[in-house]
Amino acid sequence: MYEIVDKKDLNAENTMLKVKAPQIASSCKAGQFIIVRANEKAERIPLTIADWDSKEGWIQIIFQKVGASTYELADYNKGDKLMDFVGPLGLPTHAEGAGKTVVIGGGLGIAIATPVARAYKQAGNHVDVIIGARNSELLILEKELDKIADNLYICTDDGSKGREGFVTEQLEELIKGGAEYKTCFTVGPPIMMMFVAKITEKYDLKTVVSLNSIMLDGTGMCGACRVSIGGEIKLACVDGPDFDGHLVDWENLMHRLTAYKDEEREAMEEYQKKNECCNEKKDGA
Amino acid sequence: MANATERPKRKPRSMIIRTKLPMPTQHPEDRAKNFNEVPYGYNEAEAMFEAQRCLQCKNQPCVKGCPVEVPIRDFIILITERKFMEAASLIKTKNGLPAITGRVCPQETQCEARCTLGRRYEPVAIGNLERFVADYARDHDEEVAEIPPKTGKKVAIVGAGPAGLTCASDLALKGHDISIFEALHKPGGVLIYGIPEFRLPKDTVKYEIDYVKKLGVEVNTNFIVGRNKTVGELLKEYDAVFIGSGAGAPRLLKLSGINLVNVYSANEYLTRVNLMKAYLFPDYKxxxxxxxxxxxxxAGNVAMDSARTAKRLGAENSIIIYRRSRKECPARAEEVHHAEEEEVEFRFLTNPVRIIGDELGKVRAVECLEYELGEPDESGRAKPIPIPGSEHLIECDVVIIAVGNDPNPLIPMTTPELETTKWGTIVTETATGKTSMKQVYAGGDISTGAATVIAAMGAGKIAAKSIHKEIMGISDDDDSKVSLTPGTFKKER
Known part of the structure; x- marks a missing residue:
């Protein structure tokens, strides 16, 4: 069992859990992920490692409440125990010799962009960071990134903070302004990563994307997370999660992410029904 | 076991019962809708009746057919004497997981294939008897083998599948401290994620693993050797390492449309249903x-498992396509038979050309070609030759690829000192399980490629024997001292 040593609701959508897992904390690197199974009936959910401390032996994960399983995970509190917590999985982000780098994080992707930006910085590269969200309320880890980044650029769809517009617009402006990046790293919703990759392709800028396909075991056993990279099948869990953004078959990735749409809806209805009935019981008592 | 040697005289032919006593099974119509085990197993009277069929041969050919050399004749004699617990203890001296092997071993090509009775009639139902004895012991407070004094030696086992569990229990029975490291959240390997509930109940697997734990074996789940610690790092803490990481990497066909939504590897499909209990969705998430x-x-065992699982989940049509004929099916005859009984449809001499999707990227059909059989190829089987112009579509909404598995690449990838073959298997000495790395042994599917549960157990056993010799400094001449038969048995509580 793995104890939750801290919990914070970062905003209406995103939750942070700090979990005691010394074995993982002593061997993980930026860009890798863990799989959590909260209880006997829960799914195995892959989540990227947002931060860790090898001395204190904890791993921090940040996740978005998008379906029954993540809502259920967000119901866990400090002091509660998670049944299974396994990692580090996947290959670490390769930060050495990247040159001047721009790291772009969208929405929950900012949680992954943060340790990756730190790794690029620690490897001796100049690092600019662009983050974006629908509104200022959903922006996370701004303070942490401000400390890491040489320059931090903020974008919101509604203009409630920073630039009004998408991260892609900010990126193109920086490139046109003569930023001369050697590497671009981007993580966030697939549609955002796809548009980032489309822009950088125009400028022949090497682009690394962190893919979040559906996973089950996370050790290369099931093939659920397979993605098409330059026409070849790769497994996001063992060959990734980082891939060359210019080689990804984005349409296929987005299709495969919808595989369980109907089942997710059913599970969510079930979750809501259960919660309503629990609340009624509480009201009755 | 005194009676085992005082065998009765040869049976007069008139006393021979020519056919196996069939095991009662769930009716195909009922069982195709549930996940409960298909055969019910023998009761005491049925087991004793079947045991009486054994000719009790002096040369025991059946034992030679068993990869772990279970004393088959002698445990069958104990059944005829109603000494079921003794029979169980006797099996456990050679086979740590009898409730599992009694269910999933291909007896028809091993022990039962060598049975003397089988030369003229049907062989003794050895698998059914082994299963009966193991289940009986489980239901009657089985005794746990006595552990000899601790040797102070420590062995790490990578992977809690059949090879690792067997190696672990054999070494624990010699007094060593054993730690198993398993990447998944439950021990059992293919027994847990691969073989379905209706063929191998997970309670049975759990019981057998709990028995191994009772021998003092420590099982660490959620531990990935190669990521949390490398084999080299384990060697700093342990006297030896055994790698039984299995053939867990699915072979995906190079077909157009393989990445469409609802195209599964058999591993994914079965893992969702068996390990994660997706058949209980949405209670299980x-x-x-x-x-x-x-x-x-x-058309191997995994394909049968997949097609039968699909039927149970509610598929109206569960279709197996295979490019050769029924005769060449790599699956056990019993599995093919069960699938046919459950109205799984077989399209032999048919092979896919491509998988076709709809505008949302979901699978909608498989385009196939028909084949005819030609001369035998290098595998010795008749070579399938496509018939020109035989293209046709099979409409479907789920496709499962069950054409085999490759060795799990993680350990070889993170252990450069280990010599591997071009297929990714770890090179081992067959007689000892030794690898190219000192103090490191391997066995099961990681060294042979995908094979059977019992073959993996046999390899785990061989490795246990040589690990024991190496860490205790026993020379090859002293072979007689390393029999892995535990001495006496005592009541656990």
Whole structure:
């Protein structure tokens, strides 16, 4: 069992859990992920490692409440125990010799962009960071990134903070302004990563994307997370999660992410029904 | 076991019962809708009746057919004497997981294939008897083998599948401290994620693993050797390492459309259903697509498991396509028979050309070609030759690829000192399980490629024997001292 040593609701959508897992904390690197199974009936959910401390032996994960399983995970509190917590999985982000780098994080992707930006910085590269969200309320880890980044650029769809517009617009402006990046790293919703990759392709800028396909075991056993990279099948869990953004078959990735749409809806209805009935019981008592 | 040697005289032919006593099974119509085990198993009277069929041969050919050399004749004699617990203890001296092997071993090509009775009539139902004895012991407070004094030696086992569990229990019975490291959240390997509930109940697997734990074996789940610690790092803490990491990497066909939504590897499909219990969705939270028309490509045991699972999940049509004929099916005869009984449809001499999707990227059909059989190829089997112009579509909403598995690449990838073959298997000495790395042994599917549960157990046993010799400094001449038969048995509580 793995104890939750801290919990914070970062905003209406995103939750942070700090979990005691010394074995993982002593061997993980930026860009890798863990799989959590909260209880006997829960799914195995892959989540990227947002931060860790090898001395204190904890791993921090940040996740978005998008379906029954993540809502259920967000119901866990400090002091509660998670049944299974396994990692580090996947290959670490390769930060050495990247040159001047721009790291772009969208929405929950900012949680992954943060340790990756730190790794690029620690490897001796100049690092600019662009983050974006629908509104200022959903922006996370701004303070942490401000400390890491040489320059931090903020974008919101509604203009409630920073630039009004998408991260892609900010990126193109920086490139046109003569930023001369050697590497671009981007993580966030697939549609955002796809548009980032489309822009950088125009400028022949090497682009690394962190893919979040559906996973089950996370050790290369099931093939659920397979993605098409330059026409070849790769497994996001063992060959990734980082891939060359210019080689990804984005349409296929987005299709495969919808595989369980109907089942997710059913599970969510079930979750809501259960919660309503629990609340009624509480009201009755 | 005194009676085992005082065998009665040869049976007069008139006393020989020519056919196996069939095991009672769930009716195909009922069982195709549930996940309960298909055969019910013998009761005491049935087991004793079948045991009486054994000719009790002096040369025991059946034992030579068993990869772990279970004393088959002698445990069958104990059944005829109603000494079921003694029979169980006797089996456990050679086979740590009898409730499992009694269910999933291909007896028809091993022990039962060598049975003297089988030369003229049907062989003794050895598998059914082994299963009966193991289940009986489980239901009657089985005794746990006595552990000899601790040797102070420590061995790490990578992977809690059949090879690792067997190696672990054999070494624990010699007094060593054993730690198993398993990447998944439950021990059992293919017994847990691969073989379905209706063929091998997970309670049975759990019971057998709990028995191994009672021998003092420590099982660490959620531990990935190669990521949390490398084999080299384990060697700093342990006197030896055994690698039984299995053939867990699915072979995906190079077919156009392989990445469409609802195209599964058999590993994913079965793992969702078996390990994650997707058949109980949404109570259990892992989903699996319930297809109306499910096509499984391949005709091995895993393909049968997949197609029969699809039927149970509610598929109206579960279709197996295979490029050769029924005769060449790599699956056990019993599995093919069970699948046919459950109205799984077989399309032999048919092979996919491509998988076709709809505008949302979901699978909608498989395009196939028909084949005819030609001369034998290098595998010795008749070579399938496509018939020109035989293209046709099979409409479907789920496709399962069950054409085999490759060795799990993680350990070889993170252990450069280990010599591997071009297929990714770890090179081992067959007689000892030794690898190219000092103090490191391997066995099971990681060294042979995908094979059977019992073959993996046999390899785990061989490795246990040589690990014991190496860490205790026993020379090859002293072979007689390393029999892995535990001495006496005592009541656990």
């Amino acid at each position: 892992t989903p699996v697509k319930i297809g109306k028309n499910v096509v499984t490509i391949g």
